[in-house]
Amino acid sequence: MIATKGYAALSVGAKLTAWDFDRRDVGPNDVQFDILYCGVCHSDLHQIKNDWFEGIFPMVPGHEIVGRVARVGENVKKFKVGDLVGTGCMVDSCGKCESCKHDEEQYCENGNIQTYNNVNHYTDGMPTYGGYSKTIVVKEEFVLRLPENLELPGVAPLLCAGITTYSPLKHWGVGKGHKLAVLGLGGLGHMAVKFGAAFGAEVTVLSTSENKREDAKKLGAHNFIVTTDPEQFKAAAASFDFILDTVSANHDIPAYMGLLKTNGVHICVGAPSQPTPIPAFALIPNRKSLAGSMIGGILETQEMLDFCGQHNIVSDVEVIDMSYIDKAYERMEKNDVKYRFVIDMATL
Numbered sequence: 082m083i084a085t086k087g088y089a090a091l092s093v094g095a096k097l098t099a100w101d102f103d104r105r106d107v108g109p110n111d112v113q114f115d116i117l118y119c120g121v122c123h124s125d126l127h128q129i130k131n132d133w134f135e136g137i138f139p140m141v142p143g144h145e146i147v148g149r150v151a152r153v154g155e156n157v158k159k160f161k162v163g164d165l166v167g168t169g170c171m172v173d174s175c176g177k178c179e180s181c182k183h184d185e186e187q188y189c190e191n192g193n194i195q196t197y198n199n200v201n202h203y204t205d206g207m208p209t210y211g212g213y214s215k216t217i218v219v220k221e222e223f224v225l226r227l228p229e230n231l232e233l234p235g236v237a238p239l240l241c242a243g244i245t246t247y248s249p250l251k252h253w254g255v256g257k258g259h260k261l262a263v264l265g266l267g268g269l270g271h272m273a274v275k276f277g278a279a280f281g282a283e284v285t286v287l288s289t290s291e292n293k294r295e296d297a298k299k300l301g302a303h304n305f306i307v308t309t310d311p312e313q314f315k316a317a318a319a320s321f322d323f324i325l326d327t328v329s330a331n332h333d334i335p336a337y338m339g340l341l342k343t344n345g346v347h348i349c350v351g352a353p354s355q356p357t358p359i360p361a362f363a364l365i366p367n368r369k370s371l372a373g374s375m376i377g378g379i380l381e382t383q384e385m386l387d388f389c390g391q392h393n394i395v396s397d398v399e400v401i402d403m404s405y406i407d408k409a410y411e412r413m414e415k416n417d418v419k420y421r422f423v424i425d426m427a428t429l
């Protein structure tokens with residue numbers, strides 16, 4: 082076993098504290114990398130609070146992980162010691178089902194293994210622990226190569242916030258001639274704006290207040306609508322081809338669907354803890370669709386990273402010390418993030 086240290090919630094809802102634990106040894110197909118930065122995703126907070134399901138505690142969160150390779154197993158071909166690499170939300174999958182065969186391991190029919198808060202039944206049967214830690218061991222196929230030309234802290238959030246917004250925009254072919262609304266301007270939302278603009282769509286940010294108007298423009302948005310202003314909301318009726326919904330809290334999805342044109346698609350990536358009623362009449366008139374999307378496959382994640390390297394796209398980050406994490410969560414709950422916290426692991 083490899084002894085390491087991390088920051089963990091020892092029980093549901095607990096504040097995070099320093100915690101020593103072991104990782105599995107580097108197997109023949111594994112890569113061990115020392116973690117330099119780890120992004121803070123709203124999913125970390127949802128899972129510590131058991132918002133979605135009963136978690137496994139102690140829980141070491143973190144699935145936007147970047148660092149340098151420290152050791153490789155004897156069969157590893159793609160990586161060598163010193164390479165700049167990353168891992169996102171998954172560390173394993175069955176490799177045999179239809180989804181895995183189509184490079185969509187995130188939809189593995191036998192269950193993909195989440196980077197933390199899961200048990201890896203494909204390898205050692207041990208709980209998985211995430212990136213708020215010094216080092217990690219990951220199967221080669223789930224390790225991504227990072228562009229060397231980008232500022233590293235801004236690369237970390239690409240591993241979740243980046244791919245989670247890139248993948249649906251690609252899947253639905255969002256680009257030139259499309260009007261895209263991005264609902265919620267946080268970690269995922271600000272990446273959706275950058276990718277939407279890079280793909281040539283006309284991007285509108287839907288926000289509950291005026292505060293982020295200037296930021297939205299700087300991120301590449303063409304328009305900004307304050308959704309709590311009834312006049313602006315009414316004027317935006319039937320105007321978008323797609324809404325990419327990144328909101329973390331419960332909200333009125335049918336009301337937002339009124340902003341879609343005929344054949345419009347409302348894509349949920351945000352994952353509130355409570356269900357929302359959807360009347361049939363939010364869908365039937367104007368043949369609208371309500372859809373969802375989860376992160377992206379490994380092949381597509383690599384494509385996204387390469388795209389970011391070529392187009393100089395990174396996340397806008399606030400780098401924090403490990404000990405600031407509880408304060409960062411508090412600020413995240415108050416929507417006070419511009420636009421992703423990233424932990425400097427040298428401070429652990």
Ligand SMILES: NC(=O)c1ccc[n+]([C@@H]2O[C@H](COP(=O)([O-])OP(=O)(O)OC[C@H]3O[C@@H](n4cnc5c(N)ncnc54)[C@H](O)[C@@H]3O)[C@@H](O)[C@H]2O)c1
Nearest residue numbers: 123124265266267268269328329330350351352375376416
């Ligand atoms: N589908 C996936 O694969 C996937 C991947 C990562 C994260 N997520 C989920 O996406 C959501 C967003 O994650 P994030 O890290 O970007 O969070 P974040 O906190 O950075 O951003 C959330 C945004 O939602 C906005 N918001 C909050 N409550 C709102 C409300 N009632 N009405 C309108 N806007 C509101 C906030 O202002 C903020 O801009 C979370 O639920 C997270 O778990 C899903």
Ligand SMILES: [Zn+2]
Nearest residue numbers: 122124241242
């Ligand atoms: Zn995430």
Ligand SMILES: [Zn+2]
Nearest residue numbers: 175178181189
């Ligand atoms: Zn599978």
